[in-house]
Amino acid sequence: MQVTVTVNGVEYTKEIEGRLLLVHFLRDTLGLTGTHWGCDTSNCGTCVVWMDGEPVKSCTVLAAMAGGREVRTVEGLANGAELDPIQEGFRQCHGLQCGFCTPGMLMTCRHLLDKNPDPTEGEIREAISGQICRCTGYSSIVRSVRWAAVHEAEAAETKEEAVAQ
């Protein structure tokens, strides 16, 4: 079957098998290997991407279901050379070690900040509780999200001030 999916703003039309999972479509068909795969049971969250603005586990979505929708992956986070604040937060606060869970974590945390720009520790833990990190012990991920929240707030303030002036 043919499917047309927009990924990180680029439209792709591909001939695929009906059973192809979105995670394999992204990785194997499009070569976007930033999105990972880590389990058979929808537990690990290394595969999280956005579909129409909502985080989904791409191992549990058929590529066909993404037809006509907008997918955003970790490759679509940075603005050229400039990292998204959530990426910068992970860098500053050692929110990653092996980096395997990281793309999924980043997508979930970016979504959290968009909905809730000032999340508490508990809210952050809740948001990433469908995902597993085997390396960091989570504290540094929580800290990374807080870093991004604080810096985004500061940046917004500076911008407001500039506008006011």
Add this chain to the structure above:
Amino acid sequence: MTTVQEPSQVKLTEFEDNDQKPVGFGRMLRKEDARLLRGRGRFVDDVQLPGMLHLAILRSPFAHANIVSIDTSAAEASPGVKAVVTGETLKGLGLAWMPTLSNDVQAVLATDKVRFQGQEVAFVVAEDRYQARDALELIDVEYDVLDPVIDVRRALEPDAPIIRTDLEGKNDNHVFDWETGDEEETNRVFAEADVIVKEDIVYPRVHPAPMETCGSVADFDPVEGKLRLWSTTQAPHAHRTLYAIVAGIPEHKIQVIAPDIGGGFGNKVPIYPGYVHSIVGSIVTGKPVKWMEDRSENLISTGFARDYIMRAEIAATREGKILAIRTNVLADHGAFNGTAAPVKYPAGFFGVFTGSYDLQAAHCKMTAVYTNKAPGGVAYACSFRITEAVYLVERIVDVLAYELQMDPAELRLKNFIQKDQFPYTTKTGWVYDSGDYEPTMRLAMEMAGYDELRKEQAEKRARGELMGIGISFFTEAVGAGPRKDMDILGLGMADGCELRVHPTGKAVVRLSVKTQGQGHETTFAQIIAEELGIPPADIDVVHGDTDNTPFGLGTYGSRSTPVSGAAAALVARKVRDKAKLIASAMLEVSVADIDWVKGSFSVKGDPGKSVTIQDIAMRAHGAGDLPDGMEGGLEAQICYNPSNLTYPHGAYICVVDVDPGTAEVKVRRFIAVDDCGTRINPMIIEGQVHGGLTDGVGMALMEMISFDEDGNCLGASLMDYLIPTALEVPDWETGYTVTPSPHHPIGAKGVGESATVGSPPAIVNAVVDALKPYGIRHADMPLTPSRVWDAMRGQATPPI
């Protein structure tokens, strides 16, 4: 000398907003993050080669069964299939069996019978991964099911079915007996002791389960005769040598590449049949072949950890002076002895079960057996079985405290090896290099507010609430190891390092070890920077590619910093010595008159007259004379053979609340004070500790690979094998002391596994402490609500 530092805890709402760029040691953001944050890491499954095929493995549904027949005809006719290979095919090539890391053999594909559920029976190579899996369904295997041996005790019974019928003359399930310490002396001390306490303690089977499963891409070029293998390996060089032996391909024609690795924790040390399958697949089809296991394959067939049944006994005076420890261990090694440990250490470093205490005697007897379970044993950040040893001693010391009605902190403080006793030789022959335990323990108690916690506990107990405080104090033995004692399959456990300074003063350092997330690209650049004064940003760290790095045994057992880190420091010093000679020529003074401060060489007493390492690098490669007899260039290579292991230590305190109504355990606080000697990058150390503590919560409360009586693995998915998420763990509180290693060039000790080793006993001790009102002094892991509930009702059972 120990320096005690302020707690380094950073509150979650605060963070160190710094982008310092130390030329040497200190907090520094990681070099590897740039690619990993952008989704530009390159993991094995990301490798795409032209014409690449995909491999899938058919695994045994039974734990023990004879293979009667295999029919592959339908699979061969399935769309996209290029090859179907069975054990019989491999037998013809002499490849049906391969050596394990413990001098046993393991089936690459089963020929005679299957010996554990999930064992490899056949593989399919097809055009895509879906087609390969489709074809597996079409392979028809007829099995004749045999009685499985699941329980280690059953394995030793005279009428137990024999698992290893492949071994000539084998008529039992016995793997080895091992002993350490002085039995007679230990029995004598026990006979004279006031108090003897005994407890049966089980360390259940668990699994490292890194987020990236195991896999490989093999590309055999028949014209060059060269094999390139991208694989999830923590030990690329050791693997290359083994492939040369197994596959008969000359070693110089094999290139093993370990690209980015998504966590290892010991899971990626052994050679798995799947890696060999991909090699065979590529040879047979003439195409690159990728094998990537799924999660359940990872959990049921690759290197498990622990599985020790231990009887622990401790002897002490009535006043709480510990005199001796003895233990008897039954070790489950699964169907093949695939333990990744130095040859002379079949039980790994379990001999350090004497812990951090000054004993009069100690003895251990161990029997290892085969069962119909997956092979493995040394994995999951265990530091070669020190997890088991530390759990044993720290649990039994707590049981002793319970019986003596002593505070567990006080009991430990009373029995520590004293600072002036180092280097300290234990009763089992381990030479602890350095340590100063009391300040570490006191710092942890201070950070925890130990006395207040005990008060709070007393108040809560009076109200019927269950709060527990658990302590563990560990000494680790890491950095294997001196080549006179330690080798794996005849390969000495040394590590090479090569450093080249380019004409413009930038450098490349090549390592034999391989990061799986530990941050080598950063810390090794920092070591070179510290020793040579070249900024870390100007130093490229190359690793994980056998064609481009010197030989060495790889990263596991917390050995990278103790062994390879030492190699890096020494290779930099070698370069510095040469640089100094060149500086003396450039400055026209004798070498004795040259001072070195990081990065620059100056004339003694005239600091204005100086040259930088960058000037020297250009001179070394450039025009103009060099000192007499000196070759051009600025580079060096060494192979470092450690003189001893390094012995990091730490004090951990855990606070738990147990819900009396549901028996659910909540880890409220966890305080970890680690002493790993000189600290290269505190941010990375803290990260390593956090990860290990989370493992500890997993093992103590959630994780277990169990089997039913037919040998079906009950932990075959992440729905059944529970790994902590962000909700099960607290915000970690960490602190540190610094007792440098006297024999390591920069005084550093390993730290990667300290927290995995040290945290489970702290958590279990805390839960057992919470259950004290129920008269409980021991309960086995994993302390799930149902197991805690049983314990509260006096019905605790061992998990195996």
